[in-house]
Amino acid sequence: MKEYANASKGKITFKAFTTLDIVLMAMLAAANAVMTVYLSPLNMALNGLGGPIATSTVTGLYMIYGLLACYIIRKPGTAVITYGIGAVVQAFMGSAYGIASCFVAAACYMVVAEAIFAFFRYRKWSFPVMLLAGGALVPIWFFFAARMFGYMKWGTDILLIALAVRILSGMVLCGLLSKLIGDALARSGLLRRYAVKRGVEG
Template sequence: MKNWKLKEIVVMSVLSVVFAVVYLAFLPVGKVLVGFFGPIGYDFIFGIWFIVSIIAAYIIRKPGAAFLSETIAATVEVLLGNAVGPMLIISGMIQGLGAEAGFALTRYRRYDLWTLMFAGMMAGVFSFAWGYFQSGFAALAGGYVLLMFISRVLSGALIAGVGGKALSDALAKTGVLSSFALGKEKRKKHAA
């Protein structure tokens, strides 16, 4: 966290706490979807659990933002009572590493929609690889597992990538991010 400003750490932490609550709120939604569609139900909305990593990285634009925000959110979610317990922190770290990998591949220089979608997809790939071994997906039919994987990766692109950009851009329009990289970028675009 070298070269991080206090305000960046505070905003990342606040976002992480807010999304920890959002993550808990979406668990029942996932359970309903699983009731209708089986294990793939969670994969349809899994991108919601990657979104803070995309938002934090898009706003702050520094190495580590995606990983740290997702790790903090998972830790807070455990503290708030997620039944998975401490293993969830490892899942959050893996999701954050996936998103971080997406940004690292651009050397932290690109934060356009495609990069955000790619980072969301990478979070999906990393989390699915972890879930494959952790949750016993190998016992399911190969075609079904492939559909689960595709659903999770698309969810990462659309919910985390597109949704994260939309939420961040809306927040930037209010002016509260004017001293952050995203806010400065938006000001330059409006001035041009």
């Protein structure tokens, strides 16, 4: 595939996406849409048990598909495409949180993910980097969600605790889990044609 940018040291290298890349991104986005359907009743149950703080514990699962795609493919633009597809699929399937939330959340996730990995030139995929990325996906969307879903009524203390729990959930259930799943799949031989395989072997 043709490269579109300077590949010298310290520069971000842009590569065209392969058919396999697109298929993987679409599959992860579709899987996320299905998973979201089942997460909705879980969220309701958690809300009944522990309110907004309890529901915040599963936040990372809503974001994992895009970060996992980034970890496996390791090309600029992966988060934009994967989260974009995810928003469209969720909108068509229907969302308990409304169509607008699908696209606003996706926009927040894709911008932050691309910024984090661009900072590291799409070359560093260690546990600390993935934990940072998973946690960083949370705050901007939380800001918009607080206004879209009436979180402001919770009060400042509850908001701050919920934000902290969501960031921790993002780090563990999104960042950490993405790396663990990606590495496991790479070692299994299922991702032989993806960049993650070279990273694991290296």
